[in-house]
């Protein structure tokens with residue numbers, strides 16, 4: 156008999172509830188979330204505004220304690236902020252008086268490490284995202300897209316196995332956003348920063364269904380608040396995904412399916428265009 160059990164998921168979200176104690180009274184943000192994510196998987200979260208996507212990311216990172224259930228990362232329950240995580244937010248929060256390089260190196264200081272030991276890696280990462288010549292510039296001299304690239308480098312500086320991204324490209328223009336999608340996929344799996352490095356596990360929050368489909372292995376659709384998992388869709392588009400993938404009928408079909416899931420309507424039969 157074969158007693159080998161399948162490997163346990165890298166991130167396990169087990170019946171998670173989260174209630175904020177706001178001044179106006181309790182706000183139930185998450186109700187009974189169950190989700191297992193494997194090592195190296197790229198998972199997107201989509202759902203209506205206020206359904207708890209950011210809350211779930213914060214709980215996974217250990218920045219917010221759950222009020223029910225539990226989250227286990229790499230076998231250990233999350234009870235405080237975990238260093239295994241790099242976070243990227245909608246706007247690149249950069250310290251404007253520091254150079255781009257010193258902004259990228261910030262997490263080393265926060266964790267009491269020597270920034271000098273990470274300088275080479277910071278330069279490599281900046282080169283990887285096309286900012287090799289901007290290390291000495293101040294953030295104010297960079298465009299929004301460039302700043303977001305730099306904040307991606309900052310999230311990657313300690314080489315965390317998990318990347319949590321909260322609408323990271325939502326504030327960018329459409330062309331830059333498309334470029335950043337490709338950049339992210341390249342960093343995630345199609346080019347490793349160091350030989351033998353493991354593919355990162357990514358959880359990506361977005362309001363854009365086509366973006367979620369384009370990037371992910373699976374898309375998790377959340378219901379309106381209190382957030383629950385409404386459906387989980389595997390994305391079977393081949394990798395590497397390219398500009399051609401973006402205009403493929405398969406991506407269109409998948410996007411429509413997810414719109415239908417989200418809106419609980421069959422948009423295919425409605426006299427309107429989906430953009």
Ligand SMILES: Nc1ncnc2c1ncn2[C@@H]1O[C@H](COP(=O)(O)OP(=O)(O)OP(=O)(O)O)[C@@H](O)[C@H]1O
Pocket residue numbers: 175176177182183184202203204205206207208209210211380
């Ligand atoms: N610090 C807080 N105190 C009280 N309520 C909060 C707090 N943060 C979030 N909430 C509430 O919890 C719910 C979920 O918020 P959250 O930001 O996680 O949603 P979201 O899905 O990320 O929204 P969006 O898509 O608009 O960014 C919302 O109703 C929000 O008002």
